[in-house]
Amino acid sequence: MTGKSEGLERAVEAISVADLIVVATGAGMSKESGIPTFRDAQEGLWAKYDPQQLATRQGFREDPARVWGWYNYRRGLIARTEPHAGHGSVARLETLVRELVVVTQNIDGFHQQAGSTDVLELHGNINRFKCLDHDHPIELDVPIADCDGPLSPPGCPFCGSPVRPDVVWYGEMLPPGVLERAERLARSCDVMLVVGTSGMVQPAAGLPLVARSSGATVVEVNTDPSHLTTQVDVFLQGRAGIVLPQIVAGVERRKASA
Numbered sequence: 001m002t003g004k005s006e007g008l009e010r011a012v013e014a015i016s017v018a019d020l021i022v023v024a025t026g027a028g029m030s031k032e033s034g035i036p037t038f039r040d041a042q043e044g045l046w047a048k049y050d051p052q053q054l055a056t057r058q059g060f061r062e063d064p065a066r067v068w069g070w071y072n073y074r075r076g077l078i079a080r081t082e083p084h085a086g087h088g089s090v091a092r093l094e095t096l097v098r099e100l101v102v103v104t105q106n107i108d109g110f111h112q113q114a115g116s117t118d119v120l121e122l123h124g125n126i127n128r129f130k131c132l133d134h135d136h137p138i139e140l141d142v143p144i145a146d147c148d149g150p151l152s153p154p155g156c157p158f159c160g161s162p163v164r165p166d167v168v169w170y171g172e173m174l175p176p177g178v179l180e181r182a183e184r185l186a187r188s189c190d191v192m193l194v195v196g197t198s199g200m201v202q203p204a205a206g207l208p209l210v211a212r213s214s215g216a217t218v219v220e221v222n223t224d225p226s227h228l229t230t231q232v233d234v235f236l237q238g239r240a241g242i243v244l245p246q247i248v249a250g251v252e253r254r255k256a257s258a
């Protein structure tokens with residue numbers, strides 16, 4: 001038996017007997033759908049901007065059209081693509097185990113689209129909107145533009161401040177209650193399956209460490225070693241769209257033979 005299949009067996013075993021599984025996902029989870037990570041996304045027209053300009057309050061205040069245009073471009077990408085086999089496997093796994101919660105850093109809504117029913121969005125959702133100054137929630141039917149250039153945001157109908165995507169930018173707090181629930185889940189889960197995150201963005205990056213120190217088995221799926229890899233129990237190197245279906249197939253086999 002090779003190291004990789006031993007790791008897979010260990011992951012399948014831990015997942016099969018777990019009462020609570022947390023699947024913690026990052027940008028790498030959506031990469032096979034064609035959604036670039038922030039770094040990958042800074043191509044072409046956007047290459048000259050860094051995340052400090054595109055994903056901070058200050059960047060938005062300095063140039064709202066630049067940031068709104070970039071998010072509109074990303075919304076267009078998300079609208080034109082769809083969840084892949086890995087998202088489907090997470091939704092399928094939910095039906096095979098006692099309790100499974102997805103805790104995601106992604107803002108694309110793909111887990112819900114694939115059928116996962118309990119998804120905690122740490123960083124918000126790109127298809128929700130609020131105003132900059134007062135967080136007034138805004139219902140907006142923003143046309144999906146093909147244009148990937150600057151675009152002026154509409155004004156809030158209540159206070160006039162610019163409308164922004166309801167996502168968590170660098171330096172902002174997570175929505176009330178969200179981090180608390182994520183930490184509770186990390187402390188009480190039996191298995192945390194960490195998929196496609198570099199483990200560099202806090203506070204999400206701390207959750208696997210909380211889980212491990214609380215006694216959970218931490219399994220990581222990533223194409224490359226991350227900042228978390230040395231601290232997990234099982235590292236499964238590979239693409240989410242390949243490895244997650246393998247895990248689910250293993251759990252299904254175990255169930256069938258039990």
Ligand code: NAD
Binds near residue numbers: 201
């Ligand atoms: P990251 O870009 O820092 O790291 C991505 C990780 O995914 C890397 O470790 C990489 O090796 C791995 N990876 C790449 N392709 C993979 C694949 N096919 N299968 C498995 N792993 C793969 O992403 P992060 O850790 O999520 O942090 C970046 C921040 O950017 C987050 O705050 C997130 O909210 C935001 N973001 C979200 C989206 C989205 O909603 N889809 C996209 C880009 C960025």
